[in-house]
Amino acid sequence: MTVTDEGTWPDAAEWTGKIYSGGWRQSEGGVQPVNEPATGERLAEVGVAAPADVARAGAQAARAQRAWAGTAPQERAEVLHRAARVLRDHRGAIREWIVRESGGVPAKGDYEIAAAIAQLAQAAGLASLPRGEILSPSAPAETSYAWRVPLGVVGVINPWNAPLLFAVRALAPALVLGNAVLLKPDPHTPVSGGVVVARLFEEAGLPGGLLHVLPGGSGTGEAVVADPHVAMIVFTGSTEAGRAVARAAGDGLKRVALELGGKNSIVVLDDADIDSAAAAGAMSSFAYQGQACVAAGRHLVHADVVEPYTQALIRQADELRVGDPREEGVALGPVISERQAARIERIVDESVAAGARVLAGGRRDGLFYPPTVVDRVERTMPAFTEEIFGPVAPVVAFRTDDEAVEIANDTAYGLTAAVHSGSTSRAAVVAEQLRTGMVHLNDVSAKNAANAPFGGMGASGNGSRIGGTADLEQFTQWRWMTVLGSV
Structure with missing residues (x-):
């Protein structure tokens, strides 16, 4: 049996040759094969998101995000808890995808799954943390507040070496803090780092339009970075590619979290x-x-x-x-x-x-x-x-x-x-x-x-941190409000 045979999860009949954007649909960029590095065997085909697909996804995500940000934080956290249950229920099939698509041994797949479940639980906990503070007023009759609000739409450009884990560690805190996500998986691992993630959250009941999975190469990534609806880019990859992402995102004054190479x-x-x-x-x-x-x-x-x-x-x-x-x-x-x-x-x-x-x-x-x-x-x-x-x-x-x-x-x-x-x-x-x-x-x-702030210095990143309470700073921004007179 291959990973795309009938009866395996996720059901290939739903997603073969498609992207996840407002449901599973045909893309304008054609399809790409998914090959197994150990054997060269073709495992599947996924859709390739063209720039027009990215533009459509960005606009849809921006609309959906406004309603999502208005939901109760605990309601958003419950979606993550349900996604963790789906991940546990299908761990065997997901491990098989990680092994065959990325070339890792089964223990590596088990590690990714366990770490992704931990990331979902940690991110869900962000919903219960204080989101703001009351400031000292500048006048006796003034009340001064500051609180964190979502950024809007977050673009996640994912690597192939830990495709499930790195996708979840970025999109879980982004979603629970009220953002929508455009996820571009690496061309080597578009199933374990993309299709699987889409199905996890689809089965978990995430409202439509909040998560878009857009496989493709550098052209797709460039379109995600440039999209006017995207307020932040989370990029994990080489230092050379990270510099290019930072330059492109800088033109749009976007927030950038870069997790790059190391020696x-x-x-x-x-x-x-x-x-x-x-x-x-x-x-x-x-x-x-x-x-x-x-x-x-x-x-x-x-x-x-x-x-x-x-x-x-x-x-x-x-x-x-x-x-x-x-x-x-x-x-x-x-x-x-x-x-x-x-x-x-x-x-x-x-x-x-x-x-x-x-x-x-x-x-x-x-x-x-x-x-x-x-x-x-x-x-x-x-x-x-x-x-x-x-x-x-x-x-x-x-x-x-x-x-x-x-x-x-x-x-x-x-x-x-x-x-x-x-x-x-x-x-x-x-x-x-x-x-x-x-x-x-x-x-x-x-x-x-x-629960740890993960990230590097110098050519290993731009000082950003993913994980634990550092996610509050990464995926939200401060808003200040004053009220003059009685409240």
């Missing part, structure tokens, strides 16, 4: 538990083929322990089987595309040509790239300077804590980091000097929590 370091001090640090390092670099902005792109290891750490990392890499993610025992599936596989290969090969040494992995088979450990990495090599977005662990030695901080900060990125030490206070001193939006002690670099 993240795991710092291993000389008093660290080596086996524990190597396990965290392997998870951070190799999980989901290293295709995460929070993956560890550098392993900075004290020179006194670099040899045992590297050997432990090699053992971790050698135990991880690569193959079709639906097969029992496979830990790493394919990378998402030939373009990405070639990029990983280039970065490793160029670094080796410059003097680095491959200790494990390093040779791909089509889209399957094995967990790879590279040492003798210098700061001029691509393995040090470029975001790899593949299962590669470059190892760099240092001598002092200050040197470790200086090496870790030698990047334009500033997303996340991890520091390993037998002394929490020592690790904290190092962590506080790292220019990152997130840092984790004696843990992996790749962490996510629904």
Whole structure:
């Protein structure tokens, strides 16, 4: 049985070749295939939203949003609770889509589903938070209020590497705070990051016109950014693409939340538990083929322990089987595309040509790239300077804590980091000097929590944060009102 056979969820008869905009309908942009990276098999077809489709969706969303903003916050929260129940009810089918469409192993699909459910619950809780405050008046007879109001229509441009989770973490708080959403899923994952999301909220009873799912390529994304009804863009993707989004959104004075790339370091001090640090390092670099902005792109290891750490990392890499993610025992599936596989290969090969040494992995088979450990990495090599977005662990030695901080900060990125030490206070001193939006002690670099403000600094983003109470600031704006005289 394929994921689009009769009896599977979501029912392909409803959405094949269509977009979700005022219900399921044919688009003006034609259709695009959905292919499985592990096998090349065609899984489905979805509609492609043309600029005219986006314009229609923006106008419809703006009309629907005005009524939605007037509903009781708890009524909006209940839609999210129902969406979480739908997600639980169909977790098996959704996991299958994530595995086959994105190349992740089933455990990765389970993680996304659990994290999306947590995001829905967290966002629903925003409905009960205070929405404003009474200010000190400027005159005895004046009453002064300030409260948060929705932005209007939020455009969400979604990546392929965590398509369900990243869609939900943006649109759930946006919706519960009274906004409408235009969601553009990535062309690689338009079902798990688009069709599935539409069906979740359709079955949850979200009123019509509030959520539009508009698959397509860069032209569709440009139309979403430019649409005059869109007040805010949430973009997750590469730094280069994020800069283009920011420039285009700036012309319309739109709010922009950018979650971009990272060149993240795991710092291993000389008093660290080596086996524990190597396990965290392997998870951070190799999980989901290293295709995460929070993956560890550098392993900075004290020179006194670099040899045992590297050997432990090699053992971790050698135990991880690569193959079709639906097969029992496979830990790493394919990378998402030939373009990405070639990029990983280039970065490793160029670094080796410059003097680095491959200790494990390093040779791909089509889209399957094995967990790879590279040492003798210098700061001029691509393995040090470029975001790899593949299962590669470059190892760099240092001598002092200050040197470790200086090496870790030698990047334009500033997303996340991890520091390993037998002394929490020592690790904290190092962590506080790292220019990152997130840092984790004696843990992996790749962490996510629904109640935490997620985001980076520098080339990793524009300082915006998604998650927890930070969502109040992101998806609303302040309104001030005064009343002169008796109330």
